[in-house]
Amino acid sequence: MILMLAKGEFDRRVEDDGIEVWVSQQGPFGNVNTAFINRATNTVVIIDPYSAKKWLSALENEGLSPTHIIVTHTHRDHTSGVKNIMKSHPEIQLWGHVESNYPNLLGRVLFRHLDFTHTWNHPVHSGEQWTSGGITLEVTHTPGHAPGHLTFHGHGVFHAGDLLFTQRSGRVDLPGGDSESQWKSVTHAREILKGLPSDWRLIPGHNYEWIDGTERNWVSLSQALEHNLALNSPSLIQFEELDFLRFNDELAG
């Protein structure tokens, strides 16, 4: 089984329910993007597209067009492909949480303002089911790494964005970040993961290092529950001590 994709490569598989799931690693920060595709209804939902060019050409090769973009949060590395995909497909729906457009001036360096066509506005740590064209996702509000952060799960995957990486969780030291919120979001996610089939894939926002030193694009939910250091932190105090929550650099979100 492929676990490490080359930059711009696509892993394509068809889930038991007939929905295709494509996963691609793009850009210098190893951003992992997921798309859900239902050919029967011509519905193509892309999460956090990094490269418009790569997504549009891969889809075009199969006679497909994007119909929805959904974003986990509005950091630039999770939204860099949005503008050009929308330019070539002006009818596309762009969805995110209403709290994810971060207004602070300092934050503008890091965040991109998006003109959402549709927003979710459900409270922190609550979920909302979203359905379109036969694709059904549970949308969970999980702030801490960034305001209005969301995770999406369904069709065999839990797309974690920067809430969780394979072995870590996202940093909390950028504008709008908050370690206690992140801890609560991780704790909430742990309960969700425990309730899902253990062979579903956890797709991280970035392919950062797994326990064996490899940079995987996903691990199974059971592997994440066993080895992810944030998911296995027994308390907020111990979570706060994890060294990957804070860095000295400015922008690697």
Ligand SMILES: [Fe+2]
């Ligand atoms: Fe981020």
